[in-house]
Amino acid sequence: MSEAYRLPDKALVAASFSKAAGSYDGVAELQRQVADALLARLPTHTVKRWLDVGVGTGYCSRALASRYPHAQGVALDLAMGMLQVARQQEAASAYVQGDAEALPLASDSVDLLISSLAVQWCGDFAAVLSEARRVLRPGGVLAFSSLCQGTLHELRSSWQAVDGGVHVNRFRRWDDYQNLVADCDMQLIGLQEQAHILCFNDLRSLTRSLKEVGAHNINQGRPEGLTGRARLRALQQAYESFRTEDGLPATYRVVYGLLRKV
Numbered sequence: 001m002s003e004a005y006r007l008p009d010k011a012l013v014a015a016s017f018s019k020a021a022g023s024y025d026g027v028a029e030l031q032r033q034v035a036d037a038l039l040a041r042l043p044t045h046t047v048k049r050w051l052d053v054g055v056g057t058g059y060c061s062r063a064l065a066s067r068y069p070h071a072q073g074v075a076l077d078l079a080m081g082m083l084q085v086a087r088q089q090e091a092a093s094a095y096v097q098g099d100a101e102a103l104p105l106a107s108d109s110v111d112l113l114i115s116s117l118a119v120q121w122c123g124d125f126a127a128v129l130s131e132a133r134r135v136l137r138p139g140g141v142l143a144f145s146s147l148c149q150g151t152l153h154e155l156r157s158s159w160q161a162v163d164g165g166v167h168v169n170r171f172r173r174w175d176d177y178q179n180l181v182a183d184c185d186m187q188l189i190g191l192q193e194q195a196h197i198l199c200f201n202d203l204r205s206l207t208r209s210l211k212e213v214g215a216h217n218i219n220q221g222r223p224e225g226l227t228g229r230a231r232l233r234a235l236q237q238a239y240e241s242f243r244t245e246d247g248l249p250a251t252y253r254v255v256y257g258l259l260r261k262v
Helices: 010-019 029-040 059-067 080-088 125-135 153-162 174-183 203-213 229-242
Strands: 049-053 072-077 094-097 110-116 136-147 187-200 248-260
Touching: 029 059, 029 110, 029 136, 029 187, 029 248, 049 059, 059 072, 059 110, 072 080, 080 094, 110 125, 125 136, 125 174, 153 229, 153 248, 174 187, 174 248, 187 203, 203 229, 203 248, 229 248
Parallel strands: 049 072, 049 110, 072 094, 110 136
Antiparallel strands: 136 248, 187 248
16 A cells, blocks of 8 residues: 555544544435445345444445345444444444454355445455455355545645645545455456535535544644634635535545455
8 A cells, every 4th residue: 555545543533433423414415325326236136144334323224124124234333433323223133343354253154245435444455355255155245335536636636725735535546446356356246436526505514514424634644733714714715716506516436346255
C-alpha cells in the first residue's frame, strides 16, 4: 500500500462511528442508496446463514432478514456503538464485534457475506477477500460496496486551493480493486464503479452530514485543532465554483463487487 493511501488507525475509525451511531440514520441517505443498489445485485441462491460485515445500524441486515426469513443472520461491526443500535433494531440473530481483515467466524460457515460501505476502511483488501473466501461455504457469495479514489473530489479540490492539507479521507484506486479482485481465488460475478452525487444547500450542511455519519476526516496527517474563520470562508468560496442548480455537489465513487466461492 502506497504512502498516499495510509488509513487512519482502526481504533479511531471505531470510535468515530460509535460516536455517530445515534445520529447516523438521520443523515445516511447515501448509505441507504448504496445498500439498496447492492441488495438489488444479489444473485438468487440458497442462504441458510448470512453475515453483514460493517452492519452499522442494521439497514442491510433488516433487508436480509426479510429476504431470507428462515436464515440465521450475523451482524458484525468494528464499532460497538453501531452494534448496540443494530441490536436494538433486532437486525440479526447474533451480534459480533470484529474486523473484516480477521473475521471471528469459523471457516465454511456462511452462504452470503455482504458488506456495504465498510471495507474502504480496511488497509489490506486482499486480506478482506481472503477472509471472505475462508468463511464462505462452497457456492457462497461475497457482495460488497466500497468507495474509491475520486470520492468527495470537490471538497478535496477546494481544500487544496486553501492550504493543501489533508482534510478529506483517502480511498483506494479503482484499478486497485480490479487487480485485487482478479488475483483472489473466487469467481467474479461482477465489478462496477458508479458515481452517486448528493447535493447540499451549503458547505455547512455537507460537513455536518459527514460528521454525523462518522465519516469526517480521520486521516493520518490531518490538521489538528479548530479551522479558522478566514480559512472556512476561503473554503466556502472555492467550493462555490462547483455549485449547480441543485446545490453544492458531493460526488461519491462507489465500487460494487460480487464474487462466488467455487
